[in-house]
Amino acid sequence: MRDPEAGWRRLDARTVLATSALAAGVAGGAALPALFALGGRMPLPRAVLLVLAGAVLVTGGGAAAGWVRRRRTRYRIGPERAELHTGVLLVKRRSLPRERIRSVDLSARPLLRALGLVTVRIGTGEQTGSGESTLLLDAVSRQEGERLRKELLDRGTPVAGGEGHRDGTLAVLDLRWIRYAPVSFVAPLLGGAAVGAVLQVSEWFGVRDRVIGWTWDHLRDVPLLWAVPALAAFALLTGVVGALGLWIEMWSGYRLEREPGGTLRVRRGLLTSRSISLEERRLRGVDLVEPLGARILGGVRVDAVATGLATGGGEHASSNVLAPVAPRAEAQALAALVLREPASPVREEALTRHPRAARNRRLRWALTAALAPAALLALLGLLFTGVLLWTALVVAAVTVPVAVLLALDAYRNLGHGTSGAYLLTRSGTLRRSTVALQRSGVIGWTVRRSVFQRRAGLLTLAATTAAGAGAYEVRDAARDEALEFADAAVPGLLAPFLERRSGP
Amino acid sequence: MRGEEEVRLRPPRHRVDRRAVAWWRVRCLLAAAVPAAVAGAVGVFVGPARPGLWYAAAAIAAAGLPVAAFLPLWWYRVHRWEVTEDAVYVRTGALWQEWRIAPMSRIQTVDTVRGPLEQGFRLATVTVTTASAKGDIRIEGLDHARAAELAEQLTRITGATPGDAT
Known part of the structure; x- marks a missing residue:
């Protein structure tokens, strides 16, 4: 034989x-x-x-x-x-x-x-x-x-699981989830791309000037103040339609199953069908991702934090996505099912807030970023023409409040803690991400502190892991509290290198 | 509870080799000298831009010299490392400080690298990698023999420590 x-x-x-x-x-x-x-x-x-x-x-x-x-x-x-x-x-x-x-x-x-x-x-x-x-x-x-x-x-080795955790279907698509598609960042991108594509294609056929002229003719009677928002709204509308189409293509027939061998399987796709398998042995936690638009509507996406997933670009960029953006309660329930826990480890009350100094840092960054273009315009205005001074004022009036709001939101979103066998960390504003990482999956610590952080009594703690992004950060936490947290989260690892002494 | 206690990471036990200061200095000088020389040389050939380029070369040199004089001394004070039975612990960085800790059970490979410049100073860099894409630990500026000994010791300990490193 x-x-x-x-x-x-x-x-x-x-x-x-x-x-x-x-x-x-x-x-x-x-x-x-x-x-x-x-x-x-x-x-x-x-x-x-x-x-x-x-x-x-x-x-x-x-x-x-x-x-x-x-x-x-x-x-x-x-x-x-x-x-x-x-x-x-x-x-x-x-x-x-x-x-x-x-x-x-x-x-x-x-x-x-x-x-x-x-x-x-x-x-x-x-x-x-x-x-x-x-x-x-x-x-x-x-x-x-x-x-x-x-x-x-199929390795034929069933994974020992908690009670009530079954094989079979864990989640199927709910068509109502499509409401989160138009508010994703894909919509404005697609809108912009559509406008660009129209201009590009018309150039190939040598009719770009005619297309622009046609648009201009239709908008000539409209005051400029309305024409620009109208065009933007049209582009956005195109983008929304595109985002809906993309969502349908990507998520039709979505189904998350657990198979007897201890494998999670995601199936989805309308035209191109995909089936992605993930061994549960490799799962180290989940990442609840909330893009700003979805967060405003209360939507959360569930990503897997797993070792050995393809992280490269292209087709495999999304191979760690376990579920599309769904209402928070359903996403949390799914996270619990996937992790074989009675309830999702991501609990608001388990998160420790970060000190105010972290807020001040964010405000300072935001103001710098918002005022830099305005300052440049003002400088040019002083040198050349007064019109730019007014432009600078308008730019500042728009960007400063937005930046401040984002900074305050970014501060509010900072948090870390432990919840059962998991370590939690949350950060981000345009894309808020709450990671629950198995404490046993932490394979080292990196502690970073800049001169500015040192003066403010802060530090950034990163738990390195074999899974997902390789390291998950707790940004701008209070120094003493963060070190105590790291020591408690993974007992024994940090302890030999810590010094404790009574404070002043 | 330990409410009022102050906690900090103690510095690792060992300094890097004293020759690392000279090595860092040469690196700083090269980093400043190359662009300065390029700007100066281009200035020789391009008449109209000559004063500007020569000023730029002078500015790079003026900034590079004090940096090369003082920064390596500071680095020497702050760069430290330590290997215990259970973990590798390294501190680096002057303005942006960084402490890295990796447990022995999670170490995957131990490499010793000697660049051309390092060879001139009989120095070596030991790189310890773990399964994390972002968990590498580098110990720069070790004496060659010390580095070889350390790599050998690390390989021995990690070989004896159980665990699948993820």
Whole structure:
């Protein structure tokens, strides 16, 4: 039975179809412009024939490439290792030890989805960043993807859990949560992007001036004071529509499940479907994230704080998101379920407020940031033209109150504490984040103090951890209290280096 | 309760090697000399901008010299390190102070690095990494032999300490 060739599998045959369809799509997209270009120089039937021949060639080429790639790609899940051989000219062999595999994520773009295929990404979750620790199968059938996921992640060791903590579905999408989509920061960004895109595309076709002129004609009778807000409102409206669309695409079919092997699984996506798995052994806590808009409406997003999650950009940037922005009570309930705790460890009353000196620092930063542009304008105004002086006044009148409000809010949001087996820290204003980190997951401390903090009796404490961002900070806490807190949160680690003496 | 007590982190036990002062000085001087030399040299060739560039070079040199004279002495006073049976403890920074602590059970690798300049002063830097992306501890300016001994000692202790380091 020790046949070295046994157990090898190939990608699904429909992969060839997917590649050809992609090539056909490219050919189709290029056909129309090509037809226009050729149609001017030769009779139409000949141009059509030429373009058709080109399209057939491109599609055939795509199909051939897909076929060769499928022939040359094979994978095997052995008892010890998962192996993948790829490459047409340069053969690449990659193998991962099975006990180090941490994630098996499935995703299917619309085309793959229509063909019943999925892309499988098998990762060890090591933070090497080079991609060397990932096997990518593009693509296998949906059943095969599910089988791989089950086989690779099921360790057959049930995690001991608290009472009432069950397997099965932990959360499903509630359509009412869409109300948080328009207030996300995505909306203004998309609005701005839409305006930029209109200008860019019209420039390609050489009609930018006409577009601007058309807009101007419609707004000419309107006073400038109204035209600018009207344009901004229009851009924002576009952004809101875009944000709603994006939310629907990302979160349709959202479902968070716990599987018998001790794995959390997030499934979501309307057009591109994604399935992200997270071993509970790797979970070190949760991060309750509240972007400003969502916070005003009482919405909270639940992120996982876990070791070995891909933290790189792109497609995997959001692989730690456990749930979309949802009402606070539901988010808290979900956090408790995920952590197998009777109640969420994030409790308002467990948080210690920071001293007033921290507020003064924030006010000082805010005023500096708000007054700097105004001061620059005023300086230019003194040197060149008086108009800028008035502009400086207006700028200051707008930015200073906003900055002060944000600074006061940032101060109010500072807090830290311990809650059961967890260490809590909260900070941020535009993006308030409350982290509950398992105290046993803390693998070191970093204490920082600038000259300014020293004078104010403050310090910044960072708990380093293997999970999530690598370190979670308690910013501008009172010196004595913060050190006592760190000592109590992780007994024994800091104690040998602390000196206590009676105060004055 | 310990209400009225004052708590602070005590300084780690060991200073870095005395030669580190000279090494830091050379580094500071190089950091100032390179831009000053570039500005001066460009000034030689570019007539119209000459006075401006030479003033800039002079200003960089004037700022760099006192920094190179005094800052390393200050660093020498504040940079300290200590290794116990249970943890590595390091303090660095003059204006922005930093204390770092990593328990032995969480240490993953111990590296000794000697840059070209450090080799000239027979110094070495020991880097201790943990599973955290932000938990690295660097002990700069150790005597070479001391650094090798320390790395060996750390490797021995971490090998004997149970734990999966996460």
